[in-house]
Amino acid sequence: MIGVMLGLGSYRDTARLSAARAQRMTGLEFVVIEQPPRNFPPDAFLGYAKLSLFDLVAADHICYLDADAVVLRKWRPGALSDRAEFICVRDQFIELYPDYDADIPRPTYFNSGMFIVNRRAHRPVFDLATTLWRDNARPLPIEDQSALNYAVHALGTPTHFLPDEYNYLRAHLDGRAADQGVVVAHYTPSGITHAHRKLLDLLRDP
Numbered sequence: 001m002i003g004v005m006l007g008l009g010s011y012r013d014t015a016r017l018s019a020a021r022a023q024r025m026t027g028l029e030f031v032v033i034e035q036p037p038r039n040f041p042p043d044a045f046l047g048y049a050k051l052s053l054f055d056l057v058a059a060d061h062i063c064y065l066d067a068d069a070v071v072l073r074k075w076r077p078g079a080l081s082d083r084a085e086f087i088c089v090r091d092q093f094i095e096l097y098p099d100y101d102a103d104i105p106r107p108t109y110f111n112s113g114m115f116i117v118n119r120r121a122h123r124p125v126f127d128l129a130t131t132l133w134r135d136n137a138r139p140l141p142i143e144d145q146s147a148l149n150y151a152v153h154a155l156g157t158p159t160h161f162l163p164d165e166y167n168y169l170r171a172h173l174d175g176r177a178a179d180q181g182v183v184v185a186h187y188t189p190s191g192i193t194h195a196h197r198k199l200l201d202l203l204r205d206p
Contacts, residue, residue: 001061001081001116003030004053008046015067025071028078031057047144050112051130054119066113069167069186080116085160086125086152087116089167091145100141104153112145113186114167125151 003022007015012034019030037052053062063077080087088110095106117125129147132138140146152159171185 001028001063001078002057002059003028003063003065003077004057004059005030005032005065005067006046006049007032007034007067008036008049011046011067018065018067018070022065022071025073026063026075026077028063033057045143047112048133048147050144051126051133051147053117054123054126060119061116062118063116064114065184066186069113069184071184073183075166075183077116080160082118082120083116083160084121085158086110086122087160087162088112089114089162089164092164092169097141101146101149104149108153108159109149110145110152110159110161111167111169111186112148113169114184115148122157124155125157128155 003019003026005015005019005022007013007019012032015032015034019032022028023030033049033056036046036049037055040049040052049056050064053064061078061081065071090107091109091111094100094109101109125148128151129144132147132150133140133144138150140150151157165181166183168182168185171182172187
């Protein structure tokens with residue numbers, strides 16, 4: 001298993017810092033993708049690049065983290081490799097957006113900022129998600145997250161949900177940290193300046 005982060009556009013430097021920390025905390029080699037996939041539309045939301053993970057790396061087992069996700073505690077994701085389940089964490093804010101992806105049951109809806117997958121079991125999920133995006137086959141209000149959730153749901157792919165602390169989306173709101181059980185703090189709201197100041201402070205702290 002390897003770790004993968006997207007370091008596209010303005011996220012390049014953050015991804016490099018975050019990947020270095022994740023590598024220390026997980027024991028995995030982390031690869032930062034700094035070039036988009038071949039034939040990637042120049043005006044596309046950069047998060048869609050994660051739908052091409054199995055084309056961007058040769059590894060069969062991947063632990064994916066967004067660049068603004070910080071690993072705060074020692075963790076061994078390799079223990080979850082080669083599972084049939086799509087391993088992820090439920091989205092902690094989707095209930096605030098009842099019209100977003102409303103046809104996907106809320107208890108099964110995950111955040112796409114952290115997942116563990118393998119090529120054998122999950123390549124079809126990424127292929128279908130890519131088709132949904134490329135063909136404008138359905139509305140994707142949360143971009144790659146919508147595409148992946150719908151693909152998992154449509155294919156009946158089993159999921160295994162880790163506790164919220166493995167992709168904790170509220171760290172910018174409540175300040176929970178490693179000593180309070182958070183394993184991965186995800187500073188997801190890119191428009192909130194104070195959240196990303198906290199993110200950079202964490203990444204610069206050895």
